[in-house]
Amino acid sequence: MTVHSHILLRVLTLLLCVLAFPGCVAAGREGPLVRQEAPFPTIFGPPAADTAEPVRYEVLRGDFHMHTVHSDGTLSPAQRVIEAWQYGYDVIAITDHGDFRSYEEALPTAKTLGILLVRGMETGLSGREHLVALDFSAGYQPRNPHQWSETPGQPQVFYQDEWRTLAAAGAFVLYAHPHVGLRDQMLWGIGQGLLQGIEVKNDVVGSEWNTVQSLGTWWYPFALDWAVERNLTIFADSDVHAARGPIEQATTLVLVKDRSPQGVMEALRARRTLAQFNGMLCAHEWVLKLLMASLVDVNLTEMEDGKVFLRLHNRGPVPLTAQIADMPVEPVTLSGYQQVLVGLRRTPDVVTIIWKNLYLRPTENLTTTYPLVALARPEQVSTR
Ligand SMILES: [Zn+2]
Numbered sequence: 001m002t003v004h005s006h007i008l009l010r011v012l013t014l015l016l017c018v019l020a021f022p023g024c025v026a027a028g029r030e031g032p033l034v035r036q037e038a039p040f041p042t043i044f045g046p047p048a049a050d051t052a053e054p055v056r057y058e059v060l061r062g063d064f065h066m067h068t069v070h071s072d073g074t075l076s077p078a079q080r081v082i083e084a085w086q087y088g089y090d091v092i093a094i095t096d097h098g099d100f101r102s103y104e105e106a107l108p109t110a111k112t113l114g115i116l117l118v119r120g121m122e123t124g125l126s127g128r129e130h131l132v133a134l135d136f137s138a139g140y141q142p143r144n145p146h147q148w149s150e151t152p153g154q155p156q157v158f159y160q161d162e163w164r165t166l167a168a169a170g171a172f173v174l175y176a177h178p179h180v181g182l183r184d185q186m187l188w189g190i191g192q193g194l195l196q197g198i199e200v201k202n203d204v205v206g207s208e209w210n211t212v213q214s215l216g217t218w219w220y221p222f223a224l225d226w227a228v229e230r231n232l233t234i235f236a237d238s239d240v241h242a243a244r245g246p247i248e249q250a251t252t253l254v255l256v257k258d259r260s261p262q263g264v265m266e267a268l269r270a271r272r273t274l275a276q277f278n279g280m281l282c283a284h285e286w287v288l289k290l291l292m293a294s295l296v297d298v299n300l301t302e303m304e305d306g307k308v309f310l311r312l313h314n315r316g317p318v319p320l321t322a323q324i325a326d327m328p329v330e331p332v333t334l335s336g337y338q339q340v341l342v343g344l345r346r347t348p349d350v351v352t353i354i355w356k357n358l359y360l361r362p363t364e365n366l367t368t369t370y371p372l373v374a375l376a377r378p379e380q381v382s383t384r
C-alpha cells in the first residue's frame with residue numbers, strides 16, 4: 001500500500017467512525033463525552049435465612065462479550081471502556097479470541113470511570129462452538145486458545161482437558177452465539193457443570209449464524225428454552241467488534257447484592273440475570289418476578305365521583321406493556337418512570353397482568369397477580 005492510499009484509508013476510516021459513532025472520535029479531542037443514565041430502583045428480595053432484613057439488589061447493565069485490537073476488534077481496550085461508560089454500562093468483560101491481555105490494559109480506565117471489569121476471553125472448539133470464559137485467574141495459560149479438538153490425539157488440545165483446566169482456573173463459561181446447537185460437547189459441559197451460561201441474543205451475528213426471526217428480531221429463542229430446562233445463566237451480549245452504533249445494544253441486566261466484580265460473578269453464578277434486547281426482557285421466571293415486585297406498583301384508585309382506576313407505576317427505565325386479564329381494556333405500555341391510570345368498569349379483588357414484553361419462554365409471557373383489597377382515594381395512595 002502506498003503512503004497516499006494509506007492516508008486516504010485513514011481519513012475514510014475516521015469519516016466512517018464519525019458518521020457511525022461521534023463519541024469514539026471525540027474521545028480526547030473535542031466535545032464532551034456524555035454517559036446515558038437511566039437508573040433502576042433498588043430491588044428488594046426475600047430475607048436471607050438468618051435475618052429479617054430483605055435482601056437489596058442493585059440492577060447493573062452488563063455486556064460480557066466484545067473485542068478489541070487484541071483480536072479482530074477495531075478499538076483499544078481503554079476505548080472499549082470509555083465507550084461502555086458512554087452507553088450506560090456498569091460492568092463489562094472484554095473477550096478477545098484466545099487472548100486476555102485487554103483486562104490489564106483496560107483496568108486503569110475502568111477504575112477511573114467506575115466501570116466494573118471482569119477478566120474475559122473467547123475460546124472454544126475449532127470452527128464450531130465458541131465459549132466465553134469469565135473471571136479466571138491471571139495465571140491461566142491457554143494451551144490452544146481457540147482451537148480445541150473434538151477428539152483426543154489431535155495436534156490440538158482435547159476440549160475436555162482444556163475445559164477442565166479453564167474451570168480449575170476458576171472460570172465461569174458461557175456458550176456464545178449458540179449456532180451449532182447442543183451437540184455432545186456442550187451436553188458434556190453441562191453435565192460436568194462446566195457450562196453455566198448461554199447467550200440468547202448476540203448483536204453481531206444479526207440474522208446469520210442460525211439465528212431465528214421471532215418477536216420482531218433475530219435471536220436464539222431455542223437457547224432461552226435450553227437455559228430454562230438446564231438452569232443456565234441467560235445473557236444478551238453485543239459481541240461488538242467495531243465502534244458501537246446508535247442503536248439499542250443487547251444488554252445483560254445483573255441483579256447484584258454488591259457492586260463489585262465479585263458481586264457480579266456471584267450474581268452470574270446464581271443465575272440472577274435478564275437478557276434485554278429489542279424492547280424485551282427474557283429471564284428465568286423467578287428472576288422476572290423478583291425484578292417486577294419492586295419495579296412496578298399496582299394499586300386501585302377511586303375518584304370522588306366513584307370512578308375506579310387501576311394505577312400502574314413503572315419505577316424503572318424499561319418500557320413495559322401490560323395486558324390486564326379478564327378486563328375489556330387494551331394493553332397499555334408504561335414508558336420508563338411513567339404512571340398510568342386505567343379506567344375499570346368494576347372493582348376487582350384481584351388483578352392479573354400479562355406482561356407482553358417480558359418472556360420466560362419464547363412463547364410465554366410473565367403473568368403476575370395483585371390482590372387489591374383496599375380501595376384508596378388518590379390522596380391516600382402511597383407515592384413512596
Ligand atoms: Zn464468537
Ligand SMILES: [Zn+2]
Pocket residue numbers: 065066067122176239
Ligand atoms: Zn466474539
